[in-house]
Amino acid sequence: TNTSSGSMVVNDAIVHLSVETLPFGGVGASGMGGYHGKYTFTTFSHQKSVLVRDFTALGEYLGETRYPPYQDWKIKRMGLLLKNRKIPKCLSLIPYLACFLLGVASVFLVKFLANKFNCFEIVQDM
Numbered sequence: 001t002n003t004s005s006g007s008m009v010v011n012d013a014i015v016h017l018s019v020e021t022l023p024f025g026g027v028g029a030s031g032m033g034g035y036h037g038k039y040t041f042t043t044f045s046h047q048k049s050v051l052v053r054d055f056t057a058l059g060e061y062l063g064e065t066r067y068p069p070y071q072d073w074k075i076k077r078m079g080l081l082l083k084n085r086k087i088p089k090c091l092s093l094i095p096y097l098a099c100f101l102l103g104v105a106s107v108f109l110v111k112f113l114a115n116k117f118n119c120f121e122i123v124q125d126m
Contacts, residue, residue: 007049015051018082022049
C-alpha cells in the first residue's frame with residue numbers, strides 16, 4: 001500500500017519520536033524544516049522514517065511499562081529506556097583506527113606476496 005506521511009509506526013503508536021536517529025518532518029506544509037542531524041543535507045529529498053515494532057517476548061516485556069497502572073518500577077524502567085545516551089569519544093575513533101590498521105596490514109600483505117612470487121626480481125630485470 002502507499003502512504004503519504006512524514007514518518008510511520010507499524011504495530012505501535014508514537015514510539016518513533018523517542019528514536020533520535022530517525023528524521024523528523026511531515027508532508028506538505030508540515031514537512032517544512034524536516035531535518036534532524038545529518039538529515040539537514042537530505043531535507044529536500046524528503047526521506048520517510050518507518051519503525052516496525054516486533055512482538056517478541058523481550059519487546060513486550062520492555063513495552064509493558066508504557067501502559068497503566070503506572071507504578072514506581074515502571075517509571076524507573078521508562079527513565080532507563082528513554083535516557084539519552086551519548087557515544088563516548090574514544091568509541092567514535094574506532095572506524096578510523098580500523099581503516100589505519102587495515103592499511104598497515106595490506107602493506108605487509110603486499111610485501112609478503114611480492115616476496116613469495118618474486119615480483120621484485122621482475123622489476124629489477126627490466
